[in-house]
Amino acid sequence: MKARKAMMRTGGAAAAAGILAWAAMASGVGGGTTSEATSMKAIADESPGYAIEDFSYPNADKILAERRITLKRGDGNILLADCGSATDLLEVWDRKNGKTCFSVSGPSGYLALEIPAVYFVMGNSYNTRVEMSAGTEEKTFEVKKNVWTPVGESADAQGRDFMLMEIRTAK
Incomplete structure (x- = not known):
């Protein structure tokens, strides 16, 4: 039972650290600038192009x-x-x-x-x-x-x- 509680505390602490790190990156804290965060968001929001096969004959x-x-x-x-x-x-x-x-x-x-x-x-x-x-x-x-x-x-x-x-x- 003690081992289980220790694992839950460790997992909770890791999740909290991850959330804090994400929040710091999103807000530009920790060395990044707001424009860097904005450009990362803009790139992430762009969707990839689509490959459409038209079955046309090569050459x-x-x-x-x-x-x-x-x-x-x-x-x-x-x-x-x-x-x-x-x-x-x-x-x-x-x-x-x-x-x-x-x-x-x-x-x-x-x-x-x-x-x-x-x-x-x-x-x-x-x-x-x-x-x-x-x-x-x-x-x-x-x-x-x-x-x-x-x-x-x-x-x-x-x-x-x-x-x-x-x-x-x-x-």
Whole structure:
């Protein structure tokens, strides 16, 4: 019982000393000035900036200039790849660039982009859906796994050019 009372006294004394030290710093006593205390308070009151992920594609301007492909945003699971650099790539064929390849990872993927005049997609091991547009008309095509799937002009009775707008994948 005596030991417990001694611990309570020591703890109480330590808490009181801490409160006094804080009060002295806040009021500028003990060597600090009021302007120092004010500037410490001002810095402490400022909130940190926020990091906001907008999911925009890295180096999109450079890719547009070099390859004429507009990569807008995605979740990072569908990435532009060098054709032949890996197996299981998704291949997109268009009239301007020829073949463009994408690597796919993760359980699902999303990429918003613009590739004009797309006419075939070679599927990979993922379930893939592409969203395309011709003028104001939008169409969705299910890409078959590991085979060529006609899309855009090759699947359109009028043979119109279609722009690839989105790629979505799932395992």
